[in-house]
Amino acid sequence: MNFTLFDLKIVEYSFFITAILVIMIGLYGALVKKSLIKVVIGLSIFDSGINLLLISIGYITSGTAPIFSPALVKDMPLTLENIKKLSEGMVDPVPQALVLTAIVIGFGVTAVALSLVIRLYRHHQTLNIDEIKNLKW
Amino acid sequence: MIYYLILIFFLLLLMIGAAIYSIVQKDLLYAVIGTGLISLVLSILFLLLQAPDVALTEAAIGVALTTIIFIITIKNTVRFEDEVYQKKPSKTEAK
Numbered sequence: 456m457n458f459t460l461f462d463l464k465i466v467e468y469s470f471f472i473t474a475i476l477v478i479m480i481g482l483y484g485a486l487v488k489k490s491l492i493k494v495v496i497g498l499s500i501f502d503s504g505i506n507l508l509l510i511s512i513g514y515i516t517s518g519t520a521p522i523f524s525p526a527l528v529k530d531m532p533l534t535l536e537n538i539k540k541l542s543e544g545m546v547d548p549v550p551q552a553l554v555l556t557a558i559v560i561g562f563g564v565t566a567v568a569l570s571l572v573i574r575l576y577r578h579h580q581t582l583n584i585d586e587i588k589n590l591k592w
Numbered sequence: 593m594i595y596y597l598i599l600i601f602f603l604l605l606l607m608i609g610a611a612i613y614s615i616v617q618k619d620l621l622y623a624v625i626g627t628g629l630i631s632l633v634l635s636i637l638f639l640l641l642q643a644p645d646v647a648l649t650e651a652a653i654g655v656a657l658t659t660i661i662f663i664i665t666i667k668n669t670v671r672f673e674d675e676v677y678q679k680k681p682s683k684t685e686a687k
């Protein structure tokens with residue numbers, strides 16, 4: 456009987472639980488904390504959790520990376536049947552492409568938020584969000 | 593096989609611990625180092641989840657660039673989280 460630990464799906468479920476816990480921690484930091492830099496740190500943690508959740512949804516147990524290397528193809532004509540046969544044990548490449556874009560967009564969002572934090576500090580001399588009340592600069 | 597499971601569980605627990613540490617920590621510079629640790633662990637997890645291109649991008653952007661812009665922000669503003677609670681004389685109060 457070929458029974459391994461991967462048949463229990465324990466790896467995939469632990470990835471899901473960890474990603475959702477990290478998302479909850481980031482949401483807590485973004486909503487509760489008073490310091491504006493802590494809010495941006497919470498948003499960054501939130502991004503990391505969502506990226507891990509998307510990548511672990513696309514993972515199949517004991518799959519390989521979705522790359523057609525020349526050693527894998529081996530002078531095989533690339534017909535539709537051969538491509539289907541070669542890509543059986545590969546993980547899903549669509550969430551990986553989405554996450555690759557989402558990482559760069561998350562970096563841009565963090566940079567814009569931190570530049571706004573610096574502008575607010577130079578105007579108000581504080582970072583407490585309870586003291587920054589007025590809308591007029 | 594069991595070593596692989598132990599490695600994955602260790603990395604997941606390290607990620608949760610670093611997230612809690614960077615939210616709870618009052619010194620913002622240490623909290624930023626905690627987010628860098630989250631990104632580093634996330635990069636290793638992407639490599640274990642058979643996504644090497646995402647792992648390379650996360651290691652470059654998440655570990656290096658995000659930490660650098662957070663440190664630049666802390667250098668231009670306050671370092672400790674408690675400093676934001678102190679009442680400082682501002683320009684709007686003088687009016």
